[in-house]
Amino acid sequence: MAVLTYLEAIRQGLWEEMERDERVFLLGEDIGVYGGAFKVTEGFLEHFGEERVIDTPISEAAIVGAAIGAALLGMRPVAEMQFIDFISCAFDQITNMAAKSRYRWGAGVPIVVRGPCGGGVHGGPFHSQNVEAYFFHTPGLKIVEPATAYDAKGLIKAAIRDEDPVLYFEHKYLYRRIKEEVPEEDYIVPIGKAAIRRPGKDLTIISYGWMLHKSLDAAHQLAAEGIDAEVIDLRTLLPLDDETILSSAAKTGKVLIVHEDTRTGGIAGEIALRITERVFEYLDGPILRVTAPDTPVPYSPPLEEFFLPQVEEIVAAARWLALY
Secondary structure, eight states: OEEEEHHHHHHHHHHHHHHHOTTEEEEETTOSSSOOTTSTTTTHHHHHOTTTEEEOOSOHHHHHHHHHHHHHTTOEEEEEOSSGGGGGGGHHIIIIIITTHHHHHSOOOOOEEEEEEOOSSOOOTTSSOOOHHHHHTOTTOEEEOOOSHHHHHHHHHHHHHOSSOEEEEEEGGGTTTOEEEEOSSOOOOOTTOOEEEEOOSSEEEEEOTHHHHHHHHHHHHHHHTTOOEEEEEOOEEESOOHHHHHHHHHHHSOEEEEEEEESTTOHHHHHHHHHHHHHGGGOSSOOEEEEEOSSOOOSSHHHHHHHSOOHHHHHHHHHHHHHO
16 A cells, blocks of 8 residues: 555545546636645646636635535535635535535535645644634534544545535645555545544543644553553544444543634534533543633744643643543
C-alpha cells in the first residue's frame, strides 16, 4: 500500500469517485487552474475537464445553491469552501434548502460541502474556525471530520455516495503532517461509526480531528503514570455513534471530552448529556471537557497556542478525573 498524507488521501478519494461515477463534479473558488488553496484538486482540471471541475465566482451561497440544483437534477456535486469559515455565507442554502429537502417533498440532496477547518497555522479569526456546532443542530445534515489519512479517503468516498447532504470538515493542520498506508482498492468508512483508537479501562477520552492526536499523546503520558485511558475517535459528528460512546462510558465510568471548538454550545455538551441521560448509574465522576475558550481564534502565534487545547491540559484533566 502507498503511504499517503491526509491531503493526498482526500485527493485520491475525490479522484477515484470522479473516475467511478461521471455524475460527480467539483465546484469552488480557484479549484481548477490554481488547483485549490491547498492544492487538493491540483491536476483535476487537466484530467477531468472544465465541465467537471468548475471555477466559480466568490460567492459561497451561489456555490452551494448551484450544487443543490445540480443534485436535484441527478448530479453528485462536491462543493469546496476555500476555508471552512466561509461556509457561514451559505448557511441558508445548507440548513434551509439542502437539509430540509427530503422532509419537505421526499427529494434527497446528495451534495458534499468540504473545506479546511481549524487552527494551528496562525490563520487568524477568519481562517481558523471550527464551525461544526453551527450545523450540528440541524436535522437532515450529516457531518464528518476525519483524523487519519485512511479515514480521510474512506469518508470522502462515503460522503459522495450518500443520498443526503454531508459536510466534510478536513483539518488543515493535518494536511501534510499525518501520513499512513492507504489501500489502493476501493473502500469506504461508514458514516456514523466511531473508532476506538486506544482501548483502556480507567477513563474514556472522546475526541475528533486534530485533537484526537493530542488525546492519544495524552493517553500515552497517562499510561506512564499507570492511568489506562480509552480514546475514541468520533469520525462522524452527526449522527453521533451513541453505541460506542455509551458502551465506553459504562465500561470506564469516567469521561473526558476534548474538542478544538469553543466551549459554550459545543458538541461536548450534547455528548455529556446523552451519557448522563442513559448510563448515569455507571459514572464514577463528573464528565469533564477540555475545549478552546469562548473567544475568536487569535492571530498572534503565542495567543493561538494559548487558545488551542494542549496535551498538558488533557493530561491534567484526565489525571484529576482518574483520582476522583
